[in-house]
Amino acid sequence: MESIVDLLRYDPGQLPASAENLRQDVRDFLAVEMKQYSALTRAYTWDGADQTFSEKMGAKGWLGMTLPKEYGGAGLSNLERYVVAEETLFAGAPVGYHWIADRQSGPLIARIGTEKQKADLLPRICRGETCFSIGMSEPNSGSDLASLQSKAVRTDEGWLINGTKLWTTNAHIASYMIGLFRTDLNAQPKHAGFSQFIIDLKNTPGVTVRPIEDLTGRKHFNEVVFENALVSDDALLGTENDGWRQVGSELAIERSGPERFLSCAVLFVELLKVLEQGDDQSAKREIGSILANLVTLRSMSLSVSGKLAQGDDVSLQAVIVKDLGAEFEQTLPGIVQKIVGIEPNLSDDAEPLAQVLALLTMLAPSFSLRGGTVEILRGIIAKRLGIS
Amino acid sequence: MSDISSMLEDSVTRLFRDKVDREFLQEQEKTGWAAQLWELTEELGLSSVLVKEDNGGVGGDWADAYEIVKGCGRFAVPLPLPETIVARWLLDQTNLVAPEGPLTLIPSIDGSDAKRIPWGRNAVAGCTTQVTDSGNIVRLVDFTDVVFTHEVNLAKEPRDNCSMIANLCDGDVNVPATASFYLGAMIRSAQISGVAMALLEQATIYSGERSQFGRNLNKFQTVQHNLARLATAAASLDSISRFAFATMDNVGFKDDAKTDVRFAIAAAKSRASECVDLICALSHQIHGAIGFTYEHSLHFYSRRAWSWRSEFGGSSYWANTLGDIALGLGSEKLWGAITALGINETKTAN
Incomplete structure (x- = not known):
């Protein structure tokens, strides 16, 4: 068995130069597309679904990027998909319509599906027309x-x-x-x-x-x-x-992606927008602490993504990202509440920060349930470390 | 992982696992300087890992250095090896000649006073970076005639004070005046990451041996979950510290602290310092009363972590620094700075 040190090793994930060009394209696209969405709508991130938006993403060639070209994909690595995923999440784009199909249904069908299933479904996933559950x-x-x-x-x-x-x-x-x-x-x-x-x-x-x-x-x-x-x-x-083994093979990518720590990104941005206008010295430390967590989780998630692209078994590292990410996302609304001391408020004329805080305070309990409860994840971690 | 990294990790692990056990650490706390162990690290060239091959070093990169520095934490190595690695790198950036023997970093100099110098009494010289009218310098202070007032940290590692810093020479350098402080924080974050691993390893072994209520501790779900939390903390510290060292390779020091390695270092030390409470508390809790005795080895790791979290800036200091970075960049530019940290600029250029 591998030593604990090797099992918990997170080599820095490096994005290829091509991915950075792609990032700029995605940012330019989002700069235009995102204008129509309010902060509250953006706060839903991958919980929000908009077929028209997904079809625009598909037209850009940004869905099913890891799928073979013959089925409408781009034949790229998971790292390129990572860039598109994190850019859309951070912007709060309504990616829910294509999220599951793009992240796991498409790759799963490409890996183990029949020729008919691939020919029938993958091109539609790549075009953003088809939502999977x-x-x-x-x-x-x-x-x-x-x-x-x-x-x-x-x-x-x-x-x-x-x-x-x-x-x-x-x-x-x-x-x-x-x-x-x-x-x-x-x-x-x-x-x-x-x-x-x-x-x-x-x-x-x-x-x-x-x-x-x-x-x-x-x-x-x-x-x-x-x-x-x-x-x-x-x-x-x-x-x-x-089926059991097939389901297991989807989990590493499902659990380690940027959606595991960016669910509250819009809240963080709205908080910054408020604080950068004032001079609240006491808030600085909290902001820094949030940012340290965010950068740490991204380094972990990117590390797993890099190893996935090399075909390594990263199921344990992925579970750890999910566990820590959920804890981070879940505590963020409470921390924001402490910093600014405003009342969460969903009404139309409330400040954007109060609206976003309201929504994410209520969504937060789901973060440690979806994709595996924290109790299950910790059980898996213990087992994989040879404890039990 | 590069060949050098892998080789270094193997030899560091072998050396320290062999030599630095509980008896050694107990003995060393009484007698002071582990001269023999220092010589063994020198035979492997560890302190010169970052020195260019032309200058007699190993010619490794910061990712290689990480393996050594983390190892120093994981095995509670009572030597200023991390400090010497950084000092030799700093001197290698100047026209100054690095003296033989252990070196250290001087956290700050106030007039002619310097406080809490790690291993001051044992080091032959200390380094710090400073700003002068004609640009930034590395200041090398010869300790030969310096009289130190002895102090220690919680792990009884020397943290000495001195006045009358006189015998010094300066070399021009193209790094920020705060570079030595940042790099000091970076090595401490890696050492804490190593300690986290040791705390986990010890707790894992102990919980598999100790039996209560008719079964081993690791059969209890509460204990399993505590071990899992300890493991996730250790994993996160490995990731962010490794990331900071890699960013030193990929980006390094540039003109703007908001977008160069200083961002990554601030994040690493902030996280490492903040996690110390959790990792020590969990491991001690799992060990029960035996882990609270001097006889048991656990405290060699926890006492180091409790001090290291404050050295070269604690979690508040670095969280504040990061807060400044975040508000300085603003909501518009922050995300761009975060994503740019992951890029290998040398690779991009190709």
């Missing part, structure tokens, strides 16, 4: 994913799916769900016997999507019920009963 959690399976009950049964006509997925982000606007379903009811151990399916949410009879209001009053996650929903053999993604 991920069906994992269920009413009785949150963190305990291996206890999933929804199942897909092979029939003469295809796969018959029954069960309920819960907390499925964007299912109400998505064309597709990549869902994890039990295909071998007798498999041992418990996490064996799952398969992934690409399900057409709009055109499959027996699929019902019910939006769930979150505590801010907004609808972005859903309950998706499958009642004898029949999908064709083509819907199977990858290998039958290999």
